[in-house]
Amino acid sequence: MGKILIINGSPRAPRSNSRQYAELFAKAYPDETVYFNITRANHLEICRAMEGVENVLFVFPLYADGIPVTLLNFLKTLEENGPRHKPKVSLLINCGFMEPEQNDVAVRIMGLYCRENGYPFGSVLEIGSGEAILSTPFRILVRSKIRKLASAIMRQTDRSLKVTMPITKRMFLKASTSYWERYGKRNGITKEQMATMKIEE
Ligand SMILES: Cc1cc2nc3c(=O)[nH]c(=O)nc-3n(C[C@H](O)[C@H](O)[C@H](O)COP(=O)(O)O)c2cc1C
Numbered sequence: 001m002g003k004i005l006i007i008n009g010s011p012r013a014p015r016s017n018s019r020q021y022a023e024l025f026a027k028a029y030p031d032e033t034v035y036f037n038i039t040r041a042n043h044l045e046i047c048r049a050m051e052g053v054e055n056v057l058f059v060f061p062l063y064a065d066g067i068p069v070t071l072l073n074f075l076k077t078l079e080e081n082g083p084r085h086k087p088k089v090s091l092l093i094n095c096g097f098m099e100p101e102q103n104d105v106a107v108r109i110m111g112l113y114c115r116e117n118g119y120p121f122g123s124v125l126e127i128g129s130g131e132a133i134l135s136t137p138f139r140i141l142v143r144s145k146i147r148k149l150a151s152a153i154m155r156q157t158d159r160s161l162k163v164t165m166p167i168t169k170r171m172f173l174k175a176s177t178s179y180w181e182r183y184g185k186r187n188g189i190t191k192e193q194m195a196t197m198k199i200e201e
Pocket of ligand 1: 095098
């Protein structure tokens with residue numbers, strides 16, 4: 001099948017959940033993987049690395065119901081510096097909310113980009129509760145879906161996959177609220193402060 005280029009579009013790529021998902025994917029993919037975090041300085045290097053590969057996997061988070069600016073800026077460079085032979089583009093996207101469907105718009109944005117720029121569109125894995133799921137026993141569900149994604153990309157059987165925590169919304173809300181309250185407390189921030197718009201004061 002040949003090697004795959006994995007491109008992490010998270011603004012906090014080295015410490016990101018996307019990095020963990022990319023690592024799980026690399027373990028599941030039976031051929032060679034080449035991994036890049038997008039930085040301000042390496043757009044052209046990544047564009048050059050796309051030359052001659054059959055598959056690219058973008059791994060990124062949902063930010064404000066869209067794609068993060070780190071990825072957006074890279075896509076602008078890629079428009080001008082794309083490889084001669086366009087690889088097939090697949091996506092592994094994760095969001096903080098529970099519903100994987102929250103990612104649908106970002107998937108459509110990427111699909112449109114691919115159509116406009118001549119990239120064949122491959123498989124997609126949308127992960128809901130992406131901030132939390134890897135630290136719960138439900139990580140096994142993510143691993144299984146990532147294996148399915150790797151196999152779909154390898155076999156060229158384009159698939160659209162989704163996964164999230166199999167709990168009720170009520171339970172998710174309760175668990176995530178207490179997680180963020182504890183997180184705030186550790187950093188000296190109260191629940192009331194977190195509920196204001198004054199995030200940088
Ligand atoms: C600025 C910002 C905007 C976000 N917007 C959304 C959103 O619109 N919907 C959602 O479900 N999660 C949202 N999230 C949560 C992230 O998608 C989630 O934390 C994800 O796991 C981050 O992945 P990363 O570590 O790979 O960057 C947002 C997070 C940040 C920091």
